[in-house]
Amino acid sequence: MPERLxxxxxxxxxxALAVLLLGSYLPANAQTDSLRLINQSDSLSPPTQRPLAxxxxxxxxxxxxxxxxxxxxxxxxxxxxxxxxxIPLRKGIKFTFPKIIYAGKTPPYDPKIAWxxxxxxxxxxxxxxxxxxxxxxxxxxxxxxxxLIFSTHQNYKDFQRAYRIRIQRDVLMEPVSExxxxxxxxxxxxxxxxPDRLQDRRDLLRRNRDYYILLTIGYHLIWVLEAYIHAxxxxxxxxxxxxxxxxxxxxxxxxxxxxxxxxxxAKVTITF
Numbered sequence: 590m591p592e593r594l595x596x597x598x599x600x601x602x603x604x605a606l607a608v609l610l611l612g613s614y615l616p617a618n619a620q621t622d623s624l625r626l627i628n629q630s631d632s633l634s635p636p637t638q639r640p641l642a643x644x645x646x647x648x649x650x651x652x653x654x655x656x657x658x659x660x661x662x663x664x665x666x667x668x669x670x671x672x673x674x675x676i677p678l679r680k681g682i683k684f685t686f687p688k689i690i691y692a693g694k695t696p697p698y699d700p701k702i703a704w705x706x707x708x709x710x711x712x713x714x715x716x717x718x719x720x721x722x723x724x725x726x727x728x729x730x731x732x733x734x735x736x737l738i739f740s741t742h743q744n745y746k747d748f749q750r751a752y753r754i755r756i757q758r759d760v761l762m763e764p765v766s767e768x769x770x771x772x773x774x775x776x777x778x779x780x781x782x783x784p785d786r787l788q789d790r791r792d793l794l795r796r797n798r799d800y801y802i803l804l805t806i807g808y809h810l811i812w813v814l815e816a817y818i819h820a821x822x823x824x825x826x827x828x829x830x831x832x833x834x835x836x837x838x839x840x841x842x843x844x845x846x847x848x849x850x851x852x853x854x855a856k857v858t859i860t861f
């Protein structure tokens with residue numbers, strides 16, 4: 590019995606020591622875990638600096654990365670139209686369009702811009718000068734000269750072909766195709782006229798076609814000049830003091846036809 594009591598007391602003592610040791614370990618482990626969480630939260634927050642003496646502490650600010658502004662390839666800068674070409678692994682190429690493409694606000698009207706635009710596109714200079722009513726006349730003239738050039742060129746090609754067929758068939762005595770034979774029967778002038786006559790008519794049509802092309806170029810230059818002059822007149826300021834007065838007067842006769850050397854006349858006075 591005494592041995593059993595001693596063993597029981599020893600067992601109870603060991604269990605009590607184990608409970609005491611376990612109780613002392615759990616609070617220490619919990620304290621270390623709480624410190625670890627505090628350190629992790631401090632690492633996520635931005636670092637703060639200790640304020641100097643005499644200065645108020647400032648709240649920490651979090652700086653976010655700023656987004657880059659998107660820049661279109663074509664943009665307007667300084668009243669000029671520009672184009673920025675981006676090439677991989679190379680520096681970008683910047684190209685500035687001429688002033689005629691983007692002229693900004695009007696008026697004032699720039700004669701240089703007016704004639705340059707009119708030279709590029711017919712009627713663009715008149716549109717710049719706000720003379721919209723001239724557009725039908727401009728393109729009507731281009732349509733007429735274009736019709737003359739087209740019709741004359743077609744006739745030139747027909748006589749050129751007829752002359753070639755007559756030389757091949759009548760002079761060189763070579764056979765011609767059925768298509769060429771049918772073409773010769775479309776107009777009687779191709780069969781009745783001599784080859785020399787066909788050649789002269791062909792040369793005349795070619796010369797007229799070239800004249801019509803030169804006429805179209807001159808017509809275009811006239812409208813370019815008109816846009817330039819109109820831009821000058823748009824900003825021309827006539828003073829209110831401009832007057833024209835016609836009064837009767839007596840003039841000296843330079844030929845001496847009158848008896849007294851004087852003759853009636855009119856006096857014109859222009860005030861600018």
